[in-house]
Amino acid sequence: MTKDVVLDHVSIRFGSYTAVDNAHLSIQGGEFFSFLGPSGCGKTTLLRCISGFVQPTEGRVLIGGQDMRNVGPNKRPTALIFQNLALFPLLSVAENIAFPLEVRGVSRKNRRRRADELLEMIALPGTGDKKVHELSGGQRQRVAIARALAADPDILLLDEPLSALDLKLRQHMRTELRAIQQRVGLTFIYITHDQGEALTMSDRVAVMNAGVIEQVGDPKTIYNRPRTPFVASFVGETNRIPGEVVSQHGTTVTLSTPVGPLAGQSGGGRDHAPGAACQLFIRPEQLVVAGDGASPNRFAADCTAEEFEGSVQTLHLKAAGLPLRLCRMNAGNVAVAGPGAGALTLSFDPEAAIVLPYGTEADAAA
Numbered sequence: 001m002t003k004d005v006v007l008d009h010v011s012i013r014f015g016s017y018t019a020v021d022n023a024h025l026s027i028q029g030g031e032f033f034s035f036l037g038p039s040g041c042g043k044t045t046l047l048r049c050i051s052g053f054v055q056p057t058e059g060r061v062l063i064g065g066q067d068m069r070n071v072g073p074n075k076r077p078t079a080l081i082f083q084n085l086a087l088f089p090l091l092s093v094a095e096n097i098a099f100p101l102e103v104r105g106v107s108r109k110n111r112r113r114r115a116d117e118l119l120e121m122i123a124l125p126g127t128g129d130k131k132v133h134e135l136s137g138g139q140r141q142r143v144a145i146a147r148a149l150a151a152d153p154d155i156l157l158l159d160e161p162l163s164a165l166d167l168k169l170r171q172h173m174r175t176e177l178r179a180i181q182q183r184v185g186l187t188f189i190y191i192t193h194d195q196g197e198a199l200t201m202s203d204r205v206a207v208m209n210a211g212v213i214e215q216v217g218d219p220k221t222i223y224n225r226p227r228t229p230f231v232a233s234f235v236g237e238t239n240r241i242p243g244e245v246v247s248q249h250g251t252t253v254t255l256s257t258p259v260g261p262l263a264g265q266s267g268g269g270r271d272h273a274p275g276a277a278c279q280l281f282i283r284p285e286q287l288v289v290a291g292d293g294a295s296p297n298r299f300a301a302d303c304t305a306e307e308f309e310g311s312v313q314t315l316h317l318k319a320a321g322l323p324l325r326l327c328r329m330n331a332g333n334v335a336v337a338g339p340g341a342g343a344l345t346l347s348f349d350p351e352a353a354i355v356l357p358y359g360t361e362a363d364a365a366a
């Protein structure tokens, strides 16, 4: 069965410190929902609140329509998977998976049958008699998921479960986790500070900063239509061009900037007054080296360095003193630009740029 989760104006305070500030959203049954944000923004605290280990200071958590106020962690239809998996090294894989059933007094035969079913589910059939140390990191991760599923939860809560794995395995496990979620059809609530994980696996993502949920949306909306400077700068790479509002027509805002007049879309549907200080955010892959045509948003830039990574070429540019990056796929014609090639004309589609007021941004290192 799948159950929805409602966070109804949830705030969590430790003394005078607010770890989660007025979280208000619904997670649908069967959804893969991620909370994405930098270290310390309150992700684990929120997950512990859903699982019942932390109480909201204000607001309510509802699961399947039921208020969880006086429902303890072991009475909730949730299972939590931690970053450190806590598998039992001396037990076999099957015994690890069936452990929650042993606690419930399920017979040995039925435990083994369920463990074998779950091993099929996580694509590790026939490994039940192996010891945990005979498995790879990614395989152990899947066993931890199977063990959480053995308790028949309606909702699986995953706290950065891939962070201990190396990059290649992490990327592989993204596909695996998504496939497991679709096979079991449960609600997965996943927390991570890795935007790649959140974007590739989730139906929807909530981006958190300093306890506040800044935006909730599907991955494409989060990436293409950020509503705040934090979301624009935390999720993916971006260029910023400062400017002053000249005019707004519908959602299209024209700014006067150091590189000339530029147009973009108003982020979050805000109305901007003429003269207001704003920033235009444009992704490196949306900047193009313009031909002679009358493309919009044209301006001059010099190339200061080039990074050639085979499939992708990145140009480091300066336009009116502003550092910019342009990124493009190698289509076999990479000789177009590089340092010393002289002034280039750049352009971008006004639909691809977002205009936002100034506000908190993500650290470059995050």
Ligand SMILES: Nc1ncnc2c1ncn2[C@@H]1O[C@H](COP(=O)(O)OP(=O)(O)OP(=O)(O)O)[C@@H](O)[C@H]1O
Residues within 6 Å of the ligand: 014, 017, 019, 037, 038, 039, 040, 041, 042, 043, 044, 045, 046, 193
């Ligand atoms: N029991 C507690 N008592 C006091 N402060 C706490 C407690 N638990 C968490 N905090 C504080 O709340 C903030 C959020 O912590 P949390 O563990 O939720 O962050 P996080 O987003 O999961 O970070 P990370 O990505 O590093 O795991 C931190 O500043 C932390 O120090």
Ligand SMILES: [Mg+2]
Residues within 6 Å of the ligand: 043, 044, 045
């Ligand atoms: Mg955490």
